[in-house]
Amino acid sequence: MHDTLVWFAKWLEGTPWGLMTRESIWAYPFVQLIHFTGLSIWLGTNFALDLRLLGLGSRRATAAQEAQELFYWNWIGFAIVLTGGFMLFSGIATAFIGNIAFQWKLGMFVPLALIWHVVVQRKARVWGQTSDVPGIAKFAGLTEILLWICVVTAAVEIPNH
């Protein structure tokens, strides 16, 4: 398993986009821009739903409407995050897979937060029919926010390890 991962990481580093991200001075900020722009849309739309589930802010739209109306841009945001993240990863893939903070981020927090998000987004259509949501929905919204904080924390720690 580990050998396959190392082989894959080495292969990624040799791909044109891997080389570009690593070796071109001008390319790296643009790749980071893709990742950050996607993250803004992704987290902005995620938190809008989570905070509505928590009953915070304007309550004129229901959580069900929130989940539905922000659905497309939520996942467009995610696609942009993934594109930028994949390119950043390809640049120095072997260093990333050996980095403990990166392992926590991609191996633990991102899958967990992502699965949680999909569940919250689907269930919001049931929980959020009326203005007041059940306690479980509030718990789910709060947990999602905390999970994304874990993801960002792990990401910020990557250069420190």
Add this chain to the structure above:
Amino acid sequence: MWEALEQTSWVKTLGSTGWMYSTVAVTHYLTMFWCIGSIAVVDLRVMGIAARRRSLRELAEQLFPWAWIGFAFALLSGFLMFATDAGDWAPSRGFHVKLTLIMLSAIFALIVQRGARKWAQDPEVPRAAKIVALISLLLWIVTILSASEIPALEGLG
């Protein structure tokens, strides 16, 4: 003056205590994404390509408070990060460009926020409003780019 700020005892503690600095950095990234994402969704709605079934006025009233709370936290955490290395940041051209872009982006966000109330009354969002929203969106993207260019060009951050 900036050197003096860098040397104050609380700034030195912040800069040399790993978990404190990380907490500030996490706050900065997270609230910055939250702020820009919330504004971007309203911009996209004004442009007619997001949440079209939702009233523009309602969406703006829901998302702008989050955007400004995020903005305030990003500003505060950003100042703390700046303080730990103020002597190097203060004269940086790239940093001046970034601050200018943040100011411009915030001004355009305010224009969109105020405009949303008016534009929502028209049957169709005016063309000029769509252009303002597009500029707002592009300004945030250029702001992120400027932030990413500072370490690449000046080795700061």
